[in-house]
Amino acid sequence: MKTLLPTRSFDDVNVGDELPELVIELTPTVIVSTAIASRDYQDVHHDRDLAQKKGSKDIFMNILSSNGFVGRYITDWTGPNAVLRSVKIRLGAPNYSYDTMRMTGVVESKEMVDGEGRVEIKIRGANQLGDHVKGTIDLVLPTDGAAP
Amino acid sequence: MSKSDQSLDERLQEYVNAAVQSPPGPPTRDPVNRPMIHHWCDAIGDTNPIYIDEELAAQSVHGGIVAPPTMLQAWGMGGLRGRGPSLPEHARAPAQVGDRDPGPVALLHEAGFTSVVATDCEQEYKRYLRPGDVLRVGGGLEAISGEKETALGNGHFVTNKTTYWDQHDEVVAEMRFRVLWFKPRQRGGE
Structure with missing residues (x-):
């Protein structure tokens, strides 16, 4: 039987703790597949010719996917039993291909x-x-002694 | 005072004052479902087993498969043919907003604020969504800022609130989505 990996405990987390860096290579495949997975078919997220015609230097990531990478980044660090309560992001520079x-x-x-x-x-x-993105995430972590 | 005597800000604020948060619309095109979760996790590179592995998800605090919370907005997107009830406001062409009343976006267009970019997204999750959940979406205009100077050009921030209900008429999530309608800067002539 497979066993769920442990989740970081609230008691083991300290203010100022840094999350390890996550590097995302923004290949065209990443930009396009994330846009389509979020059912966002705006052309600037998948068609470079049209994106350039509209003044962008290339296709760029949609905001739904930025949210997705933020969610992944958090739970990559916490482990599976963190429960996200809110994700608030502000977008800046586009994530160009x-x-x-x-x-x-x-x-x-x-x-x-x-x-x-x-x-x-x-x-x-x-x-x-x-x-590209700055954000604040509120979440709940398990406490020592709490299951699981 | 006739419409033409009013400033753009006054006319925009009339829309904000008159705005109502719409009740839940019809169900989104598809219920929360595992194939869409798989596409999402593959694309984002998210390997959290609570989204994809039944056996491991059963051992989690959720007791089974759940959808990634940050996937929220995807469930209400219209897709390639714009089907579904909830094409987001920022994606609508002015003509789609309404024929009789052109709406604030058309006013902004008329005033030269013709380009749009998403700037903020705030999501609050009341509970995680599970495959089979049937969502309905409502909401509306919440705020329009005065004209602001930004790196992209001068523009107005338009904030829409979206509420997501489930099949039991419970609110499962709320979202504030802010876009900037701006006048693109003239490209420097060389």
């Missing part, structure tokens, strides 16, 4: 609320133009 996005994050605060271990994480995803 052939760029690289480097995601970093830090634990901003932690607090027990109503018996839950609530943690706030700030993240940023930067490419060579600047910050």
Whole structure:
């Protein structure tokens, strides 16, 4: 039988803890497959000719996918039993095809609320133009002694 | 005071003041489903087993497969043919907003704010979604800013609120989505 990997415990997380960097190579395949997986068929996310005609230098990532990478970045670090309560992101420089996005994050605060271990994480995803995304994520982590 | 005497800001604020949050519309085209979750996780590179592995998901706090929470907006997207009830406001051409009342986006177009870019997205999750959940979407205009100077050019921020209900008429998530309608800067002539 397979066993679910452990989840980082609220008790083991400290304010100021840094998440390991996640590097996303923004290949055309990444830009297009994420746009289509989110059912966003706006041409600037899959058609370079049209994107350039509209003034962009290439196709670029849609906002739904930026959300998706933020969610992945968080739970890659926490493990499977973190429960996301909110994700708030602000977009900056576009994630153009052939760029690289480097995601970093830090634990901003932690607090027990109503018996839950609530943690706030700030993240940023930067490419060579600047910050593509900055965000704040509120989530609940298991506490020691709590199952599982 | 006739319409033509009003400033653009006044006319935009009239829309904000009159805006109502619409009740849940018809169900989205597809219920929450595993194939769409698979496409999403493959594309994002998300290997969290609670989204994809039944045996491991059963051992999680959710007790079974759930959808990635940040996938929320995908469930209401119209798809290639624009089917489904919830083509987002920022994707609508002015003509689609309404014939009799052109709406704030048409006003912005008329005033030269013809380009749009998404700037903020805030999602709150009341619970994780499960395969089989049937979602309905409602919402509406919440705010329009005055004219702001931005790196892209001068523009107005337009905030829409979207609420997601499930098959039990419970609110499962809320989202605020902000776009900037702006006047593109003239390209420098060389």
